[in-house]
Amino acid sequence: xxxxxxxxxxxxxxxxxxxxxxxxxxxxxxxxxxxxxxxxxxxxxxxxxxxxxxxxxxxxxxxxxxxxxxxxxxxxxxxxxxxxxxxxxxxxxxxxxxxxxxxxxxxxxxxxxxxxxxxxxxxxxxxxxxxxxxxxxxxxxxxxxxxxxxxxxxxxxxxxxxxxxxxxxxxxxxxxxxxxxxxxxxxxxxxxxxxxxxxxxxxxxxxxxxxxxxxxxxxxxxxxxxxxxxxxxxxxxxxxxxxxxxxxxxxxxxx
Amino acid sequence: xxxxxxxxxxxxxxxxxxxxxxxxxxxxxxxxxxxxxxxxxxxxxxxxxxxxxxxxxxxxxxxxxxxxxxxxxxxxxxxxxxxxxxxxxxxxxxxxxxxxxxxxxxxxxxxxxxxxxxxxxxxxxxxxxxxxxxxxxxxxxxxxxxxxxxxxxxxxxxxxxxxxxxxxxxxxxxxxxxxxxxxxxxxxxxxxxxxxxxxxxxxxxxxxxxxxxxxxxxxxxxxxxxxxxxxxxxxxxxxxxxxxxxxxxxxxxxxxxxxxxxxxxxxxxxxxxxxxxxxxxxxxxxxxxxxxxxxxxxxxxxxxxxxxxxxxxxxxxxxxxxxxxxxxxxxxxxxxxxxxxxxxxxxxxxxxxxxxx
Numbered sequence: 001x002x003x004x005x006x007x008x009x010x011x012x013x014x015x016x017x018x019x020x021x022x023x024x025x026x027x028x029x030x031x032x033x034x035x036x037x038x039x040x041x042x043x044x045x046x047x048x049x050x051x052x053x054x055x056x057x058x059x060x061x062x063x064x065x066x067x068x069x070x071x072x073x074x075x076x077x078x079x080x081x082x083x084x085x086x087x088x089x090x091x092x093x094x095x096x097x098x099x100x101x102x103x104x105x106x107x108x109x110x111x112x113x114x115x116x117x118x119x120x121x122x123x124x125x126x127x128x129x130x131x132x133x134x135x136x137x138x139x140x141x142x143x144x145x146x147x148x149x150x151x152x153x154x155x156x157x158x159x160x161x162x163x164x165x166x167x168x169x170x171x172x173x174x175x176x177x178x179x180x181x182x183x184x185x186x187x188x189x190x191x192x193x194x195x196x197x198x199x200x201x202x203x204x205x206x207x208x209x210x211x212x213x214x215x216x217x218x219x220x221x222x223x224x225x226x227x228x229x230x231x232x233x234x235x236x237x238x239x240x241x242x243x244x245x246x247x248x249x250x251x252x253x254x255x
Numbered sequence: 256x257x258x259x260x261x262x263x264x265x266x267x268x269x270x271x272x273x274x275x276x277x278x279x280x281x282x283x284x285x286x287x288x289x290x291x292x293x294x295x296x297x298x299x300x301x302x303x304x305x306x307x308x309x310x311x312x313x314x315x316x317x318x319x320x321x322x323x324x325x326x327x328x329x330x331x332x333x334x335x336x337x338x339x340x341x342x343x344x345x346x347x348x349x350x351x352x353x354x355x356x357x358x359x360x361x362x363x364x365x366x367x368x369x370x371x372x373x374x375x376x377x378x379x380x381x382x383x384x385x386x387x388x389x390x391x392x393x394x395x396x397x398x399x400x401x402x403x404x405x406x407x408x409x410x411x412x413x414x415x416x417x418x419x420x421x422x423x424x425x426x427x428x429x430x431x432x433x434x435x436x437x438x439x440x441x442x443x444x445x446x447x448x449x450x451x452x453x454x455x456x457x458x459x460x461x462x463x464x465x466x467x468x469x470x471x472x473x474x475x476x477x478x479x480x481x482x483x484x485x486x487x488x489x490x491x492x493x494x495x496x497x498x499x500x501x502x503x504x505x506x507x508x509x510x511x512x513x514x515x516x517x518x519x520x521x522x523x524x525x526x527x528x529x530x531x532x533x534x535x536x537x538x539x540x541x542x543x544x545x546x547x548x549x550x551x552x553x554x555x556x557x558x559x560x561x562x563x564x565x566x567x568x569x570x571x572x573x574x575x576x577x578x579x580x581x582x583x584x585x586x587x588x589x590x591x592x593x594x595x596x597x598x599x600x601x602x603x604x605x606x607x608x609x610x611x612x
Contacts, residue, residue, distance in 0.1 A: 016517065016520070017421070017424075017425070017479055017480070018481060019425040019428035019429065019432075019478075020421075020424055020425070020426070020428065020478065022428045022432060023424065023427055023428040026428070026431055026432075042520045043519060044520075063517065064518075065517070065518045065519055065520045065558065065561070066520065066558070066561075066606070087416075087417045087420035087421045087424065088417060105420070106420050106421060106423070106424035107420065107423045107424040107426070107427040108424070114268075146562035147562055149562075158560055231523075
């Protein structure tokens with residue numbers, strides 16, 4: 001097979017260290033079929049460039065300014081083959097959970113790099129699961145999100161969980177309510193629930209998660225459902241099962 | 256000591272036998288002296304019953320029953336001995352009438368015997384608990400010393416693996432871009448590692464050496480971060496010879512790089528200040544208060560929006576523990592966050608290293 005017949009691939013390299021990007025750049029020199037569309041030095045840039053350019057392949061560092069590698073993946077939400085490149089080995093399991101093509105450790109060995117590239121090419125023909133969804137829900141056990149990230153056009157909003165009031169499911173989206181504003185994100189409410197610390201957040205309804213600190217009171221509503229009233233007056237539906245869980249938590253706090 | 260404690264008891268007994276007991280002083284004296292001596296030894300048996308029924312895990316009823324029973328038996332035996340002694344003495348002319356007089360005093364003697372025995376029990380419990388608390392205290396101190404030693408060993412000579420891997424990655428990049436700089440960085444890294452390993456062996460080093468380690472660390476990180484890493488230093492020259500525990504400052508600077516600069520797109524700054532803080536608290540009285548203080552401040556900017564990385568605080572806690580282990584109350588450790596500035600201040604007694612004038 002001649003090189004011309006090979007599919008051309010596009011790639012973006014994301015790393016905050018210039019020298020680390022240089023290594024990838026150099027290793028890609030041996031692969032003329034791969035075109036580097038651009039390089040990014042932080043999470044924000046990466047989200048923007050990847051959304052605009054839609055590359056086939058992404059070389060992604062994990063510890064970066066602004067957004068970490070997993071948050072970047074969560075926000076780009078595209079079908080993309082990701083190769084993590086990092087000095088930290090403790091994220092390997094999480095990388096596997098988000099269906100990354102490979103996980104390269106710095107300093108990067110060229111045979112590992114070639115193997116990763118070969119796997120990426122193989123993967124390109126296959127359907128890719130929703131990376132964003134996976135990235136949002138992939139967490140190490142016992143560790144919960146400290147902040148949620150949402151993309152609004154080209155802007156990225158960062159919502160610390162302490163400022164998250166409630167989460168509402170809306171068709172394929174969830175609305176994250178924080179400080180009087182609602183941010184829409186393409187994610188299931190179950191995966192948002194999984195990311196949040198159950199000590200502070202409770203699923204009170206099929207379509208609703210509430211920050212327990214915001215609940216002012218709970219009142220009966222209709223025959224066998226209730227309504228939770230938040231400190232700012234927002235009323236949220238509480239299902240029968242949700243009411244049971246809510247009572248258990250609130251009574252537990254009282255005693 | 257123990258027998259001396261019996262002198263007041265003997266005096267009381269003497270008084271009891273002589274006045275309500277109806278014995279003459281001579282009679283009472285001749286009875287009380289041997290009786291007290293015998294009872295002093297008999298009461299030592301309380302030690303066994305106290306050991307057998309420790310205060311902590313026996314019910315009150317059981318305790319009361321055990322000791323009362325023992326008191327009655329021991330006192331009974333004692334009174335019987337007294338009776339025998341009295342009968343024996345009464346056969347001598349001098350002590351005629353003692354037998355009868357003593358028989359009248361028997362209930363009194365019995366009750367006294369019970370009381371004295373119970374007193375002995377109480378004393379034994381006090382002694383036992385004192386002994387126990389001393390032992391417990393000793394164990395706590397031993398454990399603390401052991402924990403401190405192992406802690407110090409564990410805390411020393413730690414090279415952060417991520418720092419090492421990232422540096423190696425930089426070298427790997429430089430080999431094809433600029434072989435000369437690659438070699439230079441190899442040497443910088445080797446220099447840092449050699450210093451770290453060497454200093455870890457010592458208990459204190461001059462601040463000068465710790466600063467050299469910090470500079471060595473920063474020159475490696477400057478290759479990685481380039482213009483993103485800016486360092487500002489203000490070091491009091493007279494502080495350079497003060498003794499500090501090794502690897503006290505370097506982890507703080509490393510922390511500033513990991514949680515500050517590396518999260519900032521445009522890079523960040525680290526401010527390192529060392530002051531000779533003489534006359535603590537501005538008090539300028541007398542030579543007693545003139546213990547100088549070495550004040551070290553490490554400040555950096557950071558992105559408050561970034562979530563705290565796992566491992567944040569471990570390095571700081573480590574430094575704090577080592578300071579406390581070595582200086583106790585004489586050292587201070589203060590961490591402050593103001594907006595996007597993070598500052599660690601530590602103060603320790605300004606002591607010259609041995610050998611340095």
